[in-house]
Amino acid sequence: MRIGILTGGGDCPGLNAVIRAVVRKGISEYGDEFVGFRDGWRGVLEGETMPLDRDAVRGILPRGGTILRTSRTNPYAVEGGPDRVLATLERMGIDALVPIGGEDTLGVATRLAEAGVTVVGVPKTIDNDLDATDYTFGFDTAVGVATEAIDRLHTTGDSHQRTLVVEVMGRHAGWIALHAGMAGGATVILLPEKPFDLDAVADHCRHRFASGYSPIVVVSEGAAPRDGDLVLSTGEKDAFGHVRLGGIGAALATALEERTGREARAVVLGHVQRGGTPSPFDRVLATRFGLAAIDAVHDGQSGVMVALRGTDIVRVPLSAATAQLKLVPPERLAEAEVFFG
Ligand code: F6P
Numbered sequence: 001m002r003i004g005i006l007t008g009g010g011d012c013p014g015l016n017a018v019i020r021a022v023v024r025k026g027i028s029e030y031g032d033e034f035v036g037f038r039d040g041w042r043g044v045l046e047g048e049t050m051p052l053d054r055d056a057v058r059g060i061l062p063r064g065g066t067i068l069r070t071s072r073t074n075p076y077a078v079e080g081g082p083d084r085v086l087a088t089l090e091r092m093g094i095d096a097l098v099p100i101g102g103e104d105t106l107g108v109a110t111r112l113a114e115a116g117v118t119v120v121g122v123p124k125t126i127d128n129d130l131d132a133t134d135y136t137f138g139f140d141t142a143v144g145v146a147t148e149a150i151d152r153l154h155t156t157g158d159s160h161q162r163t164l165v166v167e168v169m170g171r172h173a174g175w176i177a178l179h180a181g182m183a184g185g186a187t188v189i190l191l192p193e194k195p196f197d198l199d200a201v202a203d204h205c206r207h208r209f210a211s212g213y214s215p216i217v218v219v220s221e222g223a224a225p226r227d228g229d230l231v232l233s234t235g236e237k238d239a240f241g242h243v244r245l246g247g248i249g250a251a252l253a254t255a256l257e258e259r260t261g262r263e264a265r266a267v268v269l270g271h272v273q274r275g276g277t278p279s280p281f282d283r284v285l286a287t288r289f290g291l292a293a294i295d296a297v298h299d300g301q302s303g304v305m306v307a308l309r310g311t312d313i314v315r316v317p318l319s320a321a322t323a324q325l326k327l328v329p330p331e332r333l334a335e336a337e338v339f340f341g
Contacts, residue, residue, distance in 0.1 A: 001026075001095040002033045003297060005052060007066040008040030008073070008105030012124045012138030013278035014286030016060040016067055018100050021290025023057045030298055035092060040101070041108055042073035045081060047088045061283060064276045074239040075108060082115065089117060096297045100124050102136075103322050104240040106305060110318040113303035120296045121305035121318050122289045126274055129173035132321040133307035137286040142169065142273040143179045149269055150184025150216055157214035163205050163256050163264035167249030169273050170220035171242065174328050176273065177220040182336050187215035189336055190252075192222035193328050201252075202259035207341040209262060217256070219248055288313050 005022060007015050019036075026032035034052035037043030050056070050068065060067055075081035089097070096118040099109045102125035113119040123130045128139035146168050157164040166186075168176045174191025181189035187208045190196045201217065208215040237243050249266035257264040278286065285308065292306040292313040304315045 001030065001297065002035065002093050003294075004035045004037055004044070004089070004092070004094045004097045005068065006037040006040050006043060006097070006099050007068045007070045007124070008099060008101040008108075009070065009125070010102070011065050011070050011274055012126050012136075013064045013141040013274070013276060014137035014282040015065065015070075015100060015124060016057075016063050017137070017278060017283050017286035018122050018124075018290040018293070019052070019067065020057040020060050021287045022098055022294045023052050024054070025291050026294045027054055030294065032294070035094060036068045039069045039071040040073055040105060041075045041085070042071045043068075044085050044088050045073065045075050045078065047091070049092070061287075062277045064278065072104065072238045072240060074104065076111065077239045082111070085112065086115070086117070096120065096302075098122060098293050098297065102127070102130055103325065106130075106318055107322045110303070110322050113318060118297070118302040119318070120293050120301055121321070122293050123305055123307060123321060126176065127170055127173055128175040129170075129325045129327065130321055131324055131326040132305065132316040134310065135285065135308050137278065137282040137289065138274070139175065140281040140285075141276070141279045142176050143183065144279050145273045145276075146176055146180035146218075146269055147183040149267065150180060150186060150218065153216055153267060154185070154214075157216060161209065161214055161262065163215045163217065163253065163260065163262060165217045165219060165249045165253045165256065165264060165266045167219050167221055167266060167268045169269070171222045172325050172327070174220040174223065174333075177218045177223070178328055178332060178336060181218035182339075184216065184218070185339070186218040188217045188340050189333070190217065190219040190223040191328055191333060192220050192224070194330070194333060195224055195226040198225050198227075198255055198259065202256055204341040205256055205260050205262070209260070217252065219252055221248060223248055
């Protein structure tokens, strides 16, 4: 078969491991040929490709980012986009597509599958907010980066007796904040799922100072206070309609400094969480997803996504993965709250 692969949305450690696994198994077990589409759906829209043979995937397992590059192009937001996508696939003789992405990339895949394209999706996002899979690759790496940062911030924070606010990624879901905050022993963890009370956060910080240590506040970029007076975004939107977030960490530090009378600083981890080599867990998960995706293509599947259920890799309908986001359930935050303050 002739199979197209693309990576869309924000990059994520482990993308190259998926590409390598799909290509290696596809060539050696099934005699497939591969076409790499450049920059996510943009490459399919514009017919821009790169060769994906055994040589192209050699040595990429531990490499962060994506050799195919990525973009947030949405063909359904472009005049005549879906027809151009279908025309490219037809012209290039593509029998099946393996898109690797999050809710937006796989949302496009869902619609293309409905239009008759053979599609097997692979879930990706450091935010871990895709439904129908227990974990996405990239999340473990991001949590590792954020946890190491929190470990380091404890010692400098305690030395200066100041509050350190750590802003982590997580537009709609606070999985990175929750896991890194628990792993790093944060004083407070603030998630998009639960608007926070500034006075209560300040109380936890005061309590922490009273114990002789300094507070670490971990906040998801999408978190917001209950009264809404700290909400920040540039107002700029991408092709999928998401506003660019940023700034909650700095605003929170200022507010906490005023309320506690102690100096507070913000650290924004940003894209450091997405860059660099994937953790061993993410390399294994990404590799297993890739192997399962190429098997699904050859089993004649379409409109499905590979997913992790417990320790098994399963196939789920693409629509189940993209219908809603997997948010942090209230009980997961509640169990962490016993450590607050
Ligand atoms: O979608 C994953 C994510 O990491 C979000 O948490 C974050 O808002 C977004 O990517 C930022 O990505 P970029 O800076 O590439 O637009």
